[in-house]
Amino acid sequence: MTSAPELSVALPPSMMERVTLIMDLFESPQTHLTLETVSRRTQLPRSTTHRILDQLVRLDWLRHTVAGYTLGNRALGLGGREIGHSALRAAAAPHLLDLAVRTRMVVHLAVLDGPEIYYLDKVGGRAAVDIPSRVGGRAVAHCTGLGKAMLAWLSPEEIDARYTQSMERRTHHSIGRLDQLHRELGQVRRRGGLAIDRGECFPGLGCVGLALRGPEGPVGAISVVGDGRSSLELVAPLVVNAVRAVADDLYGTPEPHRREVPDVIA
Known part of the structure; x- marks a missing residue:
């Protein structure tokens, strides 16, 4: 046979x-x-x-x-980066709206670009007019909750490489030295990734942010912005839920290697 x-x-x-x-x-x-x-x-x-x-x-x-x-960088330079931003924004859009409705505050979505953040989306109805940020705009990463939330998941060497020159301060509350930034990022990691900004970027405003992490590190971050004197910690669990929902939509599984975040920040 x-x-x-x-x-x-x-x-x-x-x-x-x-x-x-x-x-x-x-x-x-x-x-x-x-x-x-x-x-x-x-x-x-x-x-x-x-x-x-x-x-x-x-x-x-x-x-x-x-x-x-x-x-790689060559492929991303041909437009892949914008495709990635569009995919992230599309996945996040319904969850940003839900977060804005639940908190009645302004919600941001941003990505990290060197020592800056780049705003991909901003939701919040009429309240958004009072927040001096815009889609397509930029801000100094170490002065924002969004930026600190993403920087916290980079290695110390990567942080040092991004801040080879003097650090810009936006307000008298802003971090102005590299050693201060490293200590602050340590605090962010100990809070399970939640980053707080109270008047560091814009006077009188505060935010709580959390990074969305992919297989290789932070791919974006979501924050809720409001009065710097308000109890931003109380909305932290809603920010956590929104980030997890976006991660599930993007990757099909909950955010990788995530740590449990307490309901209220200590």
Whole structure:
């Protein structure tokens, strides 16, 4: 009895077509794929897949992380970063609105960009007019709850690299020295990631923020803004719930490696 002949899969004839097959799998900056997944989905031999992935990493089209392969700086520079921002904003939108309705306060969504934050969204109805921030605007990261919430999950070396020059102070409450910032970020981590700003960015205003963390670190943050004299701690659990809901929508699972956050900040 003779065995059936093995079926051979015709490989794409050119290297460019093989590279395109692989790059098409990375639909957004949040996509992380293992070597086995890429090989299976493209039907390319594992050795061929590994060789192409290695070349793409060396050329900075992809990055190899503990969570798998993901888009590199070259790919993000072609518009991938904006695609990622759009995906984050779309996932967060209903939860930002719900948070604004529940707290009757202004809600921000922002991402980290060097030593600054970049506002992706702002929700809060008429109250939003009184808050001097805008979608597409920027603020100094270490002076905001949003920024501190994201900076807290970077390594000390990354923090030092972002602040090679003197630190800008927006108000007399702002952090002005690197050692102060490191101590403050330690406090944020001990609070499970919740960051508080009382008049550090805008006089008289305060906020409580929490970072949304992906497989490699902070991908954004959500904050609630109000009177700096108000009990912002009381709305912290609602901010936590909103961040967890966005993480679930983006990644399909709750925020990775999250720590439990107390109902009220000590």
